[in-house]
Every structure is written in structure tokens, then in C-alpha cells.
Amino acid sequence: xxxxxxxxxxxxxxxxxxxxxxxxxxxxxxxxxxxxxxxxxxxxxxxxxxxxxxxxxxxxxxxxxxxxxxxxxxxxxxxxxxxxxxxxxxxxxxxxxxxxxxxxxxxxxxxxxxxxxxxxxxxxxxxxxxxxxxxxxxxxxxxxxxxxxxxxxxxxxxxxxxxxxxxxxxxxxxxxxxxxxxxxxxxxxxxxxxxxxxxxxxxxxxxxxxxxxxxxxxxxxxxxxxxxxxxxxxxxxxxxxxxxxxxxxxxxxxxxxxxxxxxxxxxxxx
Amino acid sequence: xxxxxxxxxxxxxxxxxxxxxxxxxxxxxxxxxxxxxxxxxxxxxxxxxxxxxxxxxxxxxxxxxxxxxxxxxxxxxxxxxxxxxxxxxxxxxxxxxxxxxxxxxxxxxxxxxxxxxxxxxxxxxxxxxxxxxxxxxxxxxxxxxxxxxxxxxxxxxxxxxxxxxxxxxxxxxxxxxxxxxxxxxxxxxxxxxxxxxxxxxxxxxxxxxxxxxxxxxxxxxxxxxxxxxxxxxxxxxxxxxxxxxxxxxxxxxxxxxxxxxxxxxxxxxxxxx
Numbered sequence: 001x002x003x004x005x006x007x008x009x010x011x012x013x014x015x016x017x018x019x020x021x022x023x024x025x026x027x028x029x030x031x032x033x034x035x036x037x038x039x040x041x042x043x044x045x046x047x048x049x050x051x052x053x054x055x056x057x058x059x060x061x062x063x064x065x066x067x068x069x070x071x072x073x074x075x076x077x078x079x080x081x082x083x084x085x086x087x088x089x090x091x092x093x094x095x096x097x098x099x100x101x102x103x104x105x106x107x108x109x110x111x112x113x114x115x116x117x118x119x120x121x122x123x124x125x126x127x128x129x130x131x132x133x134x135x136x137x138x139x140x141x142x143x144x145x146x147x148x149x150x151x152x153x154x155x156x157x158x159x160x161x162x163x164x165x166x167x168x169x170x171x172x173x174x175x176x177x178x179x180x181x182x183x184x185x186x187x188x189x190x191x192x193x194x195x196x197x198x199x200x201x202x203x204x205x206x207x208x209x210x211x212x213x214x215x216x217x218x219x220x221x222x223x224x225x226x227x228x229x230x231x232x233x234x235x236x237x238x239x240x241x242x243x244x245x246x247x248x249x250x251x252x253x254x255x256x257x258x259x260x261x262x263x264x265x266x267x268x269x270x
Numbered sequence: 271x272x273x274x275x276x277x278x279x280x281x282x283x284x285x286x287x288x289x290x291x292x293x294x295x296x297x298x299x300x301x302x303x304x305x306x307x308x309x310x311x312x313x314x315x316x317x318x319x320x321x322x323x324x325x326x327x328x329x330x331x332x333x334x335x336x337x338x339x340x341x342x343x344x345x346x347x348x349x350x351x352x353x354x355x356x357x358x359x360x361x362x363x364x365x366x367x368x369x370x371x372x373x374x375x376x377x378x379x380x381x382x383x384x385x386x387x388x389x390x391x392x393x394x395x396x397x398x399x400x401x402x403x404x405x406x407x408x409x410x411x412x413x414x415x416x417x418x419x420x421x422x423x424x425x426x427x428x429x430x431x432x433x434x435x436x437x438x439x440x441x442x443x444x445x446x447x448x449x450x451x452x453x454x455x456x457x458x459x460x461x462x463x464x465x466x467x468x469x470x471x472x473x474x475x476x477x478x479x480x481x482x483x484x485x486x487x488x489x490x491x492x493x494x495x496x497x498x499x500x501x502x503x504x505x506x507x508x509x510x511x512x513x514x515x516x517x518x519x520x521x522x523x524x525x526x527x528x529x530x531x532x533x534x535x536x537x538x539x540x541x542x543x
Contacts, residue, residue: 141392141494144494144495144496145492145494145496145504145505145518146518146519147392147518147519147520148392183519184518184519185505185506185518202519202520206521207516207519207520207521208393208520208521208523209392209393209520
């Protein structure tokens with residue numbers, strides 16, 4: 001059985017996702033020792049040499065935008081997040097970990113997924129590194145009265161009939177997003193993978209909560225795009241959190257949502 | 271041992287509980303056609319409704335709810351009125367949404383069973399005590415009478431005699447057992463909680479792990495932020511032709527306590543037939 005990590009990167013004028021993916025792949029190789037496949041629609045720079053496979057796809061057409069924050073500054077730009085549902089059909093591996101390019105691996109915990117009998121693993125909860133931010137209802141459900149949330153930031157799947165159906169369903173939900181966001185009482189208009197995955201899991205479970213899928217063996221820690229990314233040295237990240245608190249983490253996988261700040265650190269690191 | 275479901279309806283000016291009882295009985299028979307349903311009521315049941323019940327019994331004795339708008343006090347008479355050796359009692363504003371045949375086997379391990387934890391429509395255990403201050407503040411067992419089970423036996427004779435006494439003398443019991451926070455009206459949940467506490471039988475009538483519970487749709491305990499008074503105004507719901515109930519697009523299972531009277535429409539009643 002082949003194993004590897006799949007990354008998606010579609011640049012916009014604010015964030016160089018391919019550069020970010022190259023850094024992310026370097027950390028994956030260092031800590032997980034897994035091959036990495038990049039799916040991109042952008043020009044590939046030869047300096048980006050941390051990938052084992054690169055699959056070039058057409059730029060997905062999208063007109064959705066969002067604000068990208070670098071702590072206090074923000075920029076409105078295209079948000080191209082629509083190719084992740086194709087992970088099943090595009091992956092060159094039998095067993096795949098898919099992660100956001102701003103999810104930075106710092107330990108080998110995720111390798112435990114390959115010891116699991118499960119065909120799909122994902123996180124239902126996310127934890128801010130300050131350990132003070134409440135796990136709000138907003139983060140628990142896709143909407144006030146809606147189903148339980150899940151986080152598509154990082155997930156694992158092996159190719160089975162069930163996961164094939166799951167990804168078909170996610171693609172269908174993406175294509176019929178207006179209907180599904182109405183059906184699941186989601187106020188935000190933008191398509192969001194977290195929601196589509198949660199809805200597909202709900203549907204595949206006969207519209208009820210079941211024990212499938214189980215959680216990843218790695219808790220999902222994050223900093224928001226309102227937190228500053230200060231430095232990265234020796235597997236140690238330094239942040240200044242939104243309220244001004246200095247924070248340092250070491251050897252911990254982390255989702256750094258401030259993509260602009262992360263890329264500035266990557267520039268220094270390279 | 272014969273067994274069956276008990277539904278209790280007392281004439282009331284504000285709500286058509288009989289229609290709710292018909293819907294409840296139809297839902298039971300949809301999934302468990304062989305189960306017997308007994309209606310205990312003081313209402314003269316119209317012919318068109320009679321066929322939905324296997325037994326129709328009068329409420330015996332004096333009316334204990336003469337001065338009450340919320341006609342629940344006579345529910346303590348269910349024990350003596352039940353024609354069954356084993357009875358499951360349901361509130362009439364409930365629908366059964368799956369076959370719960372296997373519950374009888376689980377329940378047979380008890381002489382008397384009450385649920386002390388209920389679920390939200392999102393299949394989460396209710397932890398919010400918004401409607402349970404009297405129980406919390408007075409350290410009363412968290413009883414929900416909406417679904418309970420009893421066998422005909424000596425211990426239960428004692429229990430229901432005591433329960434009747436509590437209902438008849440609620441003010442005195444209330445002074446003693448709900449000192450910290452009280453309610454002026456007698457609710458069967460509070461009266462039953464006092465009876466259980468007095469007899470010290472919490473360990474016999476509850477289960478810590480059991481799935482024998484129901485979905486309770488009181489709006490303030492659903493873990494959503496909306497402050498709308500009615501859940502039916504907040505969440506979309508529909509009953510499919512296969513009798514699958516979806517609330518917020520979440521499929522409901524087991525026993526669904528819809529609470530709000532406007533939930534049950536004539537169309538829904540027709541679908542259940």
C-alpha cells in the first residue's frame with residue numbers, strides 16, 4: 001500500500017500557496033518521512049524541490065473571495081478552495097493524508113493513522129493555542145441549529161468504496177452549494193470545505209450522528225489570522241496573539257491561519 | 271405477562287390532547303403493530319378515534335386536577351388503571367420513530383424505570399438545567415415522567431400510593447422537599463422526584479448508561495443560541511412518507527417529545543395513518 005501526503009495550492013495575489021506548500025512539504029519529509037504530492041494550477045518554481053509528485057490541474061473557476069488577515073491588516077482576494085473534494089480521484093497514493101498548506105507538521109503523530117483500520121479520520125474539534133478561547137457553539141456546529149462541525153484542515157483516507165462515495169458526495173455538495181447551505185441553515189455564502197465535509201459525513205451516516213468517522217490521532221491546534229507570526233527557529237514557533245500575549249510552541253503540529261505572516265517567515269527561513 | 275403502552279389524556283380547554291394521543295398511538299403501531307395501546311381518559315372518545323386504541327379506560331376516583339389548568343395530577347392513577355402487567359407510559363405529545371421492541375427486555379430488569387437524562391434533537395445529552403432549577407436547588411432526582419415503565423408488583427403499589435399522597439398533599443410535601451426553590455403548581459416530575467427521594471430508590475429506577483430515553487424538544491435546552499420561544503419557529507422539520515422525522519435535517523430516532531402543540535398538524539396525522 002502506498003502512502004503519502006497531498007497538498008493543494010492555488011495562488012492568489014495575496015498568498016503564494018505553492019511556496020507555502022513547499023515549506024509544508026519540507027516539514028512533512030522531516031517529521032513524517034512521507035512522499036508529498038502537490039496539486040496546483042500555478043507555475044512551478046524549480047526551487048520548490050520538496051515534492052515527489054506534482055499534478056498540474058486547471059485553475060478552478062471561482063468568484064468567491066474572502067478577507068485575508070495578517071494580524072491587523074487585511075486584503076480581499078480570491079479564495080480558491082474548491083479542488084479539495086477531488087483528493088480521492090487525484091491522489092497517487094492508496095493511503096493519503098490531506099492537509100492545508102498552512103498546517104505545519106512538527107512531530108510524527110500523524111504517522112499513527114497508518115496503523116489504524118479506519119478508512120477515514122478527521123478532527124471534530126479545534127483548539128486555539130492560548131487554551132483560553134472558548135470552544136464556542138459557532139465552532140461546534142455548522143450553524144446555530146445545524147449539525148456538528150468537522151475540520152477539513154487535515155484528514156486521512158484510504159481508498160475504499162465508502163470513501164469514494166464520501167468524496168463523490170462532497171463534490172456534489174460543492175456543486176449544489178446553494179441548496180445545501182440552505183438545507184443546513186448555513187448563513188455564510190462562500191463554499192467551505194469544513195461544512196461540505198460535515199454535511200457529507202452526516203448524509204453518509206443516514207442523517208444522524210454515528211461513531212464514523214473517528215478522530216485523527218493528533219489534536220488540531222491553531223492560531224488565527226488575527227495572531228501575528230513572529231519567528232520559527234528549531235521547530236519552535238513564536239506568536240503574538242491577538243490580545244498581545246506572547247506565545248511559543250515547540251514540536252507541535254499547528255494550523256497557522258495567518259497565511260501572509262506565515263509566508264513572511266518562510267521567506268526568512270529559506 | 272401482557273404488556274403495552276399507556277397514554278393518558280384529560281379534558282383540557284386549550285389543547286387537543288386526544289388528537290395527540292391518536293398520533294402517538296399511530297406512531298407506535300406503525301413500527302410495532304402488535305403492541306397494545308391503552309388510553310386512559312375522561313373524554314368520551316369519538317368513534318373515529320376508538321379504533322386506534324386497544325383499551326380505553328376511564329380515570330377512576332375523584333378528579334385530583336379540578337383546580338389545575340395543566341391536567342396532570344391524575345396521572346398518578348395510571349398504575350391502578352393499567353390493564354397490563356408491564357406498562358410503558360408515554361406523554362401524548364410524543365411520537366415513536368423506530369421499533370423499540372428490544373427495550374422491553376432491557377426494561378424487564380427493572381420494577382420501575384424512569385429516565386433522568388434526555389437528549390437534544392442533535393443527539394446530545396441535555397446538560398442545560400434551565401427548566402430544572404427546582405430539582406437542582408433541592409437536590410431532587412432529575413426525573414422525566416414523559417417516558418417511564420412499571421411492573422405490577424408490591425413495591426410499585428407502595429410507590430404509587432405514596433405518589434398519589436404527594437399529589438393530593440402537594441403543598442405540604444413541597445414545603446418540606448422544595449425549600450430552596452419551589453413551584454406553586456404540582457408537576458408529576460417534581461412529585462415523582464419527591465417519591466423516589468423519600469423511598470431512596472434512585473439506584474433502582476435510573477440507569478447511568480441506558481439508551482432508554484427520549485428526545486426532549488423544550489427550546490432552551492437544545493444548545494442553540496436563538497432566544498425564540500418556540501423551537502418550531504426556529505428549526506425546519508418534516509415528516510416523510512416513510513414516517514422519518516427530520517429536524518434541522520437531522521433524522522430523529524427513538525421517542526420524540528415534540529412539546530409544542532402546533533407541531534402536530536392534521537396533515538401529519540394523516541401521514542401517520
